[in-house]
Amino acid sequence: ELATTVARRLEKQKVAVSLPSLRPGTITPALLDAIKYVRKSGLTIAPEAGTERLRLFIRKEIPDAAIYDTAELAYQKGWTKLKLYFMVGLPSETDEDLQGIIDIITNVYELGRRFPGKKTINVTLSPFVPEPHTPFQWDAMNPPETILNKLQFIKRNLQQRNINIKHPSCEASVLQGIIGRGNRRFGDVIETMFRNGARFDGWTEGFEPQKWFDALKKHGYDYRELIQSLPFTTDLPWSHIKKGPSQEHLQKERHRTSSQLLTYVPYSQTEQSQSSEVKMEFGRGKKKVIKQNTAAPTKNRVRIRWGKTERYRYMSHLDNLRLIEKTLRRSRIPIAYSQGFHPTMKLSFGPPLPLGMTSEAEYVDITLESNVMPYMIEKLEKAMPEGMSIFESKIVLSKAPSLTSRLNRAVYSLRLEHDANIADIQENITHLMDKSSLEIERTGKDTVRTVDIRPAIYAIEIEDNKLIMTLGLSDGGYARPVEVLGLLFPPDEIPALAYQMHRREMYRIDEQGQRINPMDL
Numbered sequence: 001e002l003a004t005t006v007a008r009r010l011e012k013q014k015v016a017v018s019l020p021s022l023r024p025g026t027i028t029p030a031l032l033d034a035i036k037y038v039r040k041s042g043l044t045i046a047p048e049a050g051t052e053r054l055r056l057f058i059r060k061e062i063p064d065a066a067i068y069d070t071a072e073l074a075y076q077k078g079w080t081k082l083k084l085y086f087m088v089g090l091p092s093e094t095d096e097d098l099q100g101i102i103d104i105i106t107n108v109y110e111l112g113r114r115f116p117g118k119k120t121i122n123v124t125l126s127p128f129v130p131e132p133h134t135p136f137q138w139d140a141m142n143p144p145e146t147i148l149n150k151l152q153f154i155k156r157n158l159q160q161r162n163i164n165i166k167h168p169s170c171e172a173s174v175l176q177g178i179i180g181r182g183n184r185r186f187g188d189v190i191e192t193m194f195r196n197g198a199r200f201d202g203w204t205e206g207f208e209p210q211k212w213f214d215a216l217k218k219h220g221y222d223y224r225e226l227i228q229s230l231p232f233t234t235d236l237p238w239s240h241i242k243k244g245p246s247q248e249h250l251q252k253e254r255h256r257t258s259s260q261l262l263t264y265v266p267y268s269q270t271e272q273s274q275s276s277e278v279k280m281e282f283g284r285g286k287k288k289v290i291k292q293n294t295a296a297p298t299k300n301r302v303r304i305r306w307g308k309t310e311r312y313r314y315m316s317h318l319d320n321l322r323l324i325e326k327t328l329r330r331s332r333i334p335i336a337y338s339q340g341f342h343p344t345m346k347l348s349f350g351p352p353l354p355l356g357m358t359s360e361a362e363y364v365d366i367t368l369e370s371n372v373m374p375y376m377i378e379k380l381e382k383a384m385p386e387g388m389s390i391f392e393s394k395i396v397l398s399k400a401p402s403l404t405s406r407l408n409r410a411v412y413s414l415r416l417e418h419d420a421n422i423a424d425i426q427e428n429i430t431h432l433m434d435k436s437s438l439e440i441e442r443t444g445k446d447t448v449r450t451v452d453i454r455p456a457i458y459a460i461e462i463e464d465n466k467l468i469m470t471l472g473l474s475d476g477g478y479a480r481p482v483e484v485l486g487l488l489f490p491p492d493e494i495p496a497l498a499y500q501m502h503r504r505e506m507y508r509i510d511e512q513g514q515r516i517n518p519m520d521l
Contacts, residue, residue, distance in 0.1 A: 003017055003019070003031055003034040003035060004030060004031075004033075004034040006034075007034040007035060007037040007038075008034075008037065010037075010038070011037045011038055013329065014038055014335075014337045014343045014344075014345075015038065015329075016035070016037070016038040016039045016041050017034065017035045017037070017038075017041065018035065018041035018042065019031075019035060019041070019043070019044075020044070021044035021045070021046040021083075021085050022043075022044065022045060022046065022070075023046060023060070023062065024045055024046075024047060024062050024066040024067040024069075024070040025062060025063075025066035025069070025070060027043075027045075027070045027073060027074070028073075029073065029077065032073065032074065032077040032079075033077070036077065036078070038343060039342045039343065040078060040079055042081070042083060043074055043079055043081075043082055043083065044082075044083040044084075044085060045067065045070055045071065045074075045082060045083070045084055045085070046084075046085040047060075047062060047067050047084065047085070047086060047104060048060050048062075048085065048086060048087050049086065049087065049090060049093075049097060049100070049101075050086065050096075050097045050098060050099065050100025050101035050102070050103070050104060051096060051097050051100035052064060053097075054090060054092065054093060054097045054100075057090070057091070057092055057257050057258075058090060058136075058257070059253075059257065064104065067104060067108070068107060068108065068111060071108045071111055071112070072111055075111065075112055075114075075115045075119070076115070080112075080117050080118060080119055080120065081119070081120045081121075081122065082108065082112075082119075082120075082121055082122070083121075083122045083123070083124065084104070084105060084108065084121060084122070084123050084124070085123075085124050085126070086101050086123070086124070086125050086126070087125075087126050087127070087128050088101075088125050088126070088127055088128065088147065088150045088151060088154070089127045089128040089141065089142040089146070089147055089150065090128045091128070091136060091139045091140070093128075098150055098153055098154060099157075101125075101154055102154055102157045102158060105121065105123055105158055105163060106158070106160075108121060109121055109160055109162070109163055118162065119162060120162045120163075120164065121162065121163045121164070122164045122166070123158075123163060123164065123165045123166070124165075124166055124167065125151055125154065125165065125166075125167040126167065126168065126173070127141075127142065127147045127167070127168070127170060127173035127174075128141060128142070129141060129173060129176050129177040129180065130177055130180070130181070131180055132180055132181070132236070132238045133238065133241075133243050133244060133245075133250070134250065135250045135251075135253040135254040135257065136254065137230075137236070137250070138229060138230045138231070138232060138234070138254065139229055140227060140228050140229040141174065141177045141227040142227075143174065143224060143227065144170040144171045144173075144174050144209075145170075147170040147173065147174070148170045151167055151170070169204065169207060169209070171207075171209030171212075172201075172207060172209070174223065174227060175209065175212055177226075177227055178216070178223055178226045178227065181226060181237070182237065183237035184237070185219075186221075188219050189212075189215050189216055189219050189221070192215045192218065192219070193211065193212060193215050196211060196215070198211065198212075232251055299371045299372055299395050300336070300367060300368045300369065300370060300371055300372060301365055301366070301367050301368070301372075301395065301396050301397070301400070302365070302366050302368070302372045302376075302377070302393055302394065302395055302396070303363060303364070303365050303366075303393065303394050303395075303396045303403075303518070303519060304363065304364050304365075304366065304377075304380075304390055304392075304393045305360075305361065305362070305363055305390070305391045305392045305393070305518070305519065306324075306362050306363075306364065306384075306388060306389060306390050306391065307358070307359045307360035307361065307362055307388070307389055307391060308320070308358060308359060308362070308387060308388050308389075309358055309387045309388075310358055310387075311386070311387035312358075312387055312388065313356055313357065313358055313499065314355065314356060315355075316355055317349075317352035317353060317355075320349075320352075320353070320362075321347070321349060323385070323388070324347070324349075324364060325345055325347070327380065327383045327384055327385070327388075328345060328366070328380070328383075330383040331376075331379045331380045331382070331383035332379065333368065333376040333379055333380060334368050334369040334370050334376075335366065335367075335368060335369065336367040336368055336369045345366075346366070346367035347364055347365065347366055347367075348364065348365040348402050348403065348404075349362075349363070349364050349365075349403070349404070350362060350363035350364065350403040350404060350407060350506065350518070351403070351404050351407060351410070351473050351474070351506065353503060354480065354481060354482070354498075354501075356498060356499035356501070357412075357481075357499075357501045357502060357503055358501075358502045358503070359502065359503040359504075360389075360391060360502070360503070360504060360505075361410075361411075361503050361504060361505045361506045361518075362503075363403050363506070363518050365396065365400070365402075365403065372395050377390070377393050392519065394519045396521075400521065401521070403518060403521065404474065405474060406474075406508050406518075406521050407473050407474060407506050407507065407508055407518060407521075408472060408473050408474045408508055408509060409458065409470060409471070409472065409473060409506065409507050409508065409509055410470070410471055410472075410473050410503060410505075410506045411468065411469070411470050411471075411503070411504050411505045411506070412468075412469045412471065412481045412501050412502065412503055412504065413466045413467065413468050413469075413501070413502050413504050414466065414467040414469075414485075414497060414500060414501050414502070415465065415466050415500065416462070416465050416466065416467060418465075420465075422462060422465075425462065425467070425488065425489075426462060428487075428488045428489075429460045429461070429462070429488065432457075432460065432487055432488065433457070433460060435454060436454065437452050437454050438452060438453050438454040438457070438487065439451065439452050439453075440453055440483050440486070440487075442483075453477075453478075453479040453480075453483055453484070455472070455477050456471055456472030456477040456478050456479035457469070457470075457471060457472075457479055457484060458470040458471065458472065460484070460488075467488075469481060469484055471484065473506070481498070481501055482494065482498045485497050485498060506518055508521060
């Protein structure tokens, strides 16, 4: 009921509802209908273990039938991508439990093939970590090589093209368990790693597990002993912390999970089907067609010139786009959205601003659901965060070409230091502008190519102790400001100078050589 109510209220604002991982059997047709009002967000099903026996052991009483019913319901409602979440290395886990994970994934994959369209299954496998304040805090954790063998066993038996498997580093998971069990003295290990240069160890490319194991050994710890099971009589490092259930209650729960296995009886498929209260719906659901207004307003597109200060200097172009979208949502003006499965705001931005620069000449075209009214711009200005400003706005024709394709000149300014040698800089400018060709190496994602940027350098001058550069954009050829700085200043000064530049204006020079303001395009 909550999901349905929220989804209906947010539908007009084109805000989609997304859910966390869900327990199989709790997903209903009404819930899926609610979260696909705007678009189908990701759907994660968490069986957690491969067999009913092991799920009962960890207090997740989920029959296999509930998993398959949930997947089938999602496919019926139009989902083409599902995510499954499992844990490996759980206490009492056997090869049969690992095979159960393989069987569930395979069966869900085969189930999806009964429905039209390409189906993808993303699987996350997480090693078991004995976390404090849980009934399993006394249990042993598998060493890295054992975890790796289990993960490889599962991956070897799942070779289908549309099944994607990912998992964290085995060593990182073990260290997570070791640190979780650490006492006050374990802080010495962390300090040693810090002094050895550990900084971004949460990132795969920066993680060096052997350094951690060496630091443990240096302080007298054997990591294999730290992941062994603990007696219930052990004085745990966190025993003095009162959080939720008492230690006695957690021990009883742990004993109960073990005793349940002695009387375990597999679910009957017949009993499960009889007890199911979910009414299955077969066949493809009717496609929701959004009614479009055939009498579209003629003055529903507004062009805005905006800018940002040093506060947002290090925001990328994509971050700028997201911030504008959030500002539009806060303003609550009637934004028009695209049609389809993933509605997006109808926005058209000008050429992106290089990272690190400030600007007073950024442009965006906004399409509204109604005619533009003055109060809408006022609401948008009030919603703008401090450090971002709207300088002017103007209604433009709905069929006007995009600004990125039309603008071909950009002017940048750089305030020079008070002790800068203006004469030397001016001499470098003159020498540069006298050349007919200026070849530089431009690095792409996979290639390095030589480019002549001289045709895209239209003017460089010094004015009021500022370096002013007019460079080309789009069809006029383009030169990056940092590339021009590299031709005027020593290499060691370029990084600092590049992050002090300001874009002061953009415009178009047409075929007749006339200058056209972006607001008039």
